[in-house]
Every structure is written in structure tokens, then in C-alpha cells.
Amino acid sequence: MCQVALSSVIASSVDEVWETVKDFENPGKYLDAVAQCTMEGTGVGAVRNVQIHGGDFGIERMVHLDEENRTIAYAITDSSLPLSGYIAVMHLRDLGEDSCELGWSSVFEPKDGTDQEAVGFVENFYAGGFEGLKRLHEK
Numbered sequence: 001m002c003q004v005a006l007s008s009v010i011a012s013s014v015d016e017v018w019e020t021v022k023d024f025e026n027p028g029k030y031l032d033a034v035a036q037c038t039m040e041g042t043g044v045g046a047v048r049n050v051q052i053h054g055g056d057f058g059i060e061r062m063v064h065l066d067e068e069n070r071t072i073a074y075a076i077t078d079s080s081l082p083l084s085g086y087i088a089v090m091h092l093r094d095l096g097e098d099s100c101e102l103g104w105s106s107v108f109e110p111k112d113g114t115d116q117e118a119v120g121f122v123e124n125f126y127a128g129g130f131e132g133l134k135r136l137h138e139k
Helices: 014-021 115-137
Strands: 002-010 034-040 047-052 057-066 071-079 083-094 100-110
Touching (some): 014 100, 014 115, 083 115
Antiparallel strands (some): 071 083
């Protein structure tokens, strides 16, 4: 089993960033890799079909949403990505003074290739998400 846990400080209010992160239907707002996303349902149990530039896809189910603690978790139920059993948690922490920290962690098994390749794939994906959130929210 592989694990990834990364975090990044974003120079913006935690409430503004949380509105983007919890918007399960629109990951393309901050993830450049997302070409298109469609969704069925709302809240916990909602399923999104994420199409990635280049042809890959991921079917993801929201498994946890905690507004008070600004935490969302989702699981990939089917995908063409090199991962299986993927479950991720995104948690925002208020640092005050228009600053917050996003922690993004996951556990998964590599579907094809080595643990190192799968971890590198996820780390690169998260790095793109952090950069997208900074572009969107930092002044």
C-alpha cells in the first residue's frame, strides 16, 4: 500500500479556498489536467466522472464532507489511471491573516508499474492542484 501526504500554504482566506475545494463538481477550476467533469448526485455519495486531458478518466465518489472542519474525502471507484483502491482526504486549516494550509493525502495501490512511479504520479497531480489553487486565489 502506498501513501502520499503533502501540504501547501495558500495566501488566501480559508473560506474562499474551501468554497473551491468542496465544489466536487468543478475540479477543473484548479486542476489544469481536468478536461471535463460531469456529476450525479450531491453531497456524500455524489459521483463525478472526471475526464483528463490526454484521454484518461476517473470515476470518483465523495465519501466524506465535514463543513465545520473543512474536510472532504473521495474514492476513485474506476479509472484508467495507474492506481487502484485510491482514497484521498483534503483538509484546509486556517492560518489567519488571509492564509490557509491545504493538506492532501491518500492511500492506494499501484495498478501498473512500481510503488515509486505511482507515488510520483500522485505527487505531481497534487502539486498541480496546489499551484492551481494559488493561481485562482492568491492576490
